[in-house]
Amino acid sequence: MSNPRTRPISPHLQIYRPQLTSVLSIMHRLTGLLLSGASVVLSLWLVSLALGEPTYTRFSGLWDSWAATALMAAVVFCVYFHLLNGVRHLAWDLGFGFDLATVYASGWTVVVGALALCALTVAMLF
Template identity: 35%
Template sequence: MSQSPATRQSPRARPLSPHLTIYRPTITMTMSIVHRITGGALYFGTLLVVWWLVAASISESYFDFVNGIFGSWLGRLVLFGYTWALMHHMLGGIRHFVWDTGTGLEKHTASKIAWATLAGSVVLTLAIWVVGYLARGA
């Protein structure tokens, strides 16, 4: 038995997905995006560590060349950024691990943890560099 055109239902219009631009950025959203960016940056930084290790295995002169690059103001800035990315990504991973246990998922708690991730990454980065300079005696 066929349905008449009047009784046939037309397909429902599907709702459109909202684009990110309609949302006001929250600290948890921002830290999630930064976590992904720092993860990508760590790939680049790890290549620098590999370059340094390979230089150490090739020759003393090549190692001195690579150390000279890393010791320049630009090299130190890149290494400082790598250190921050490493600390931020690590703390973001800990934050996600805590969430995986079902803890800290409330809106205000999650926001506080996200702010703590940001502050902690800055403090740890500065502490690592201060200790490093003190250990070098420079």
């Protein structure tokens, strides 16, 4: 058996320079997590709708601030980012886009597309 003290120590994640691919991977996971939380809030809103007008009015009153509007815009961005990055992953599952130039081009397309669609949606809704 080898001595565990002589084994190489793996470097910590903080010493690595962030790359587009790693940042997009982390963002995909975080947006999925945020969308899970948003689906719970949406479910609560639907329950408040079913419980009658007073409950619905109280619940809807929570969303009249600028902070709530910013949060809703962030959720809209998460929806578009997660959707577009999911399509990118589906293309990878089919075997397309594995060369480095295409990986970076599709990554920037996801970021710019999500920002553009979010801006368009927010401009139309708010």
